[in-house]
Amino acid sequence: MNAYMEIRQLRYAVAIAKRLNFTQAAEALAVAQPALSQQIAALERELGVRLFDRTNRRVSLTDAGRALVARAERILAELDAAAEEMTAYAGGLRGRVVVGTYQSFAEYMLPKLLGRFHKEHPGIEIALREGMADELLAGLLDGTIDVFIGHLHETRYADDPTLVDEPLYEDELVLAVGGGHRLAGRSAVRFEELRDEAFVIFRPGSSITNRLNSLSRAAGFTPHVAFESVDSLTVRALVAEGLGVALFPRLLGNTPGPNVALLSIEPGPVIRRMSLVMRRASYGASAERFIAFLREQMAEL
Helix, strand or coil: CCCCCCCCHHHHHHHHHCCHHHHHHHHHCCHHHHHHHHHHHHHHHHHHCEEECCCCCEEECCCHHHHHHHHHHHHHHHHHHHHHHHHHHHHHCEEEEEEEEEEEHHCHHHHHHHHHHHHHHCCCCEEEECCCHHHHHHHHHHCCCCCEEEECCCCCCCCCEEEEEEEEEEEEEEEEECCCCCCCCCCEEHHHHHCCCCCEEEEECCHHHHHHHHHHHHHHCCEEEEEEEECHHHHHHHHHHCEEHHHHHHHHHCCCCCEEEEEECCCEEEEEEEEEEEEECCCCCHHHHHHHHHHHHHCCC
16 A cells, blocks of 8 residues: 655644644644544545544554654654755745753853854744753754753763764852851862751752762762752752752852852762753754854853
8 A cells, every 4th residue: 555645644643642632733733623633534544554542531642653753753854954954045044943951051151142143143043942951851852942052961861872962061060058057168068968958959850950869879868858949040049048058050159149158079079061962863954053153152162
């Protein structure tokens, strides 16, 4: 049987697979739900397999559906990249690049970089997604994010062969304590000394919290979590008020903000590497321009 599939049917199948909800997929695609259902039914008849199991309460992928969606995502990515490249050849470069990174990098370093890039490439739109490392790397893998600026090591995706990271710079992770804390007058501390401390942590899934858990395990204890936040300024403010201690980037700790003391971790230092993380698959022209720009700018820091 020579199955005939339309590109729009593949896009519909991928949209449903991501949401496991026909109504939400139809809204995202800006099509009527009956039309969406009809196209999926037509695709299933053409292929001779069922792609989705549907009940009144849930939608799930069949084994055939998972196989088709995996191929469809690759096909659609290549088609989108080809269309973008043709636009670049046709004249002034137009495109869109989705960048995932941490709130701290987005707040302190990225605006200047994006300002420079916009002046050089006004036709390329940059969309920003902020979050924790694990969730942003998941977005990178499923194609909703083009590049991730952050940490690949100390994440669940550290050994994923489809990802590649290029080091941008290194920063030391230190212990932040309030000015009145018993350790505030010291310059360094061993992690074993922190067994009885309350910790202010970044939300689970962040690379810093993953590193904190690793250091605590090595020191023989599980950290007592008093507060957690996604925002570096909030973490710092809670520490400054004496509500806990935190593993914190020295780079951010040295910027203006609530008063905290920063102690190196012994034996150390504890270094984290900020990287440009990408898929090994080919990119379109807009993303390639942004990647090249970022490499050039970070090399000058």
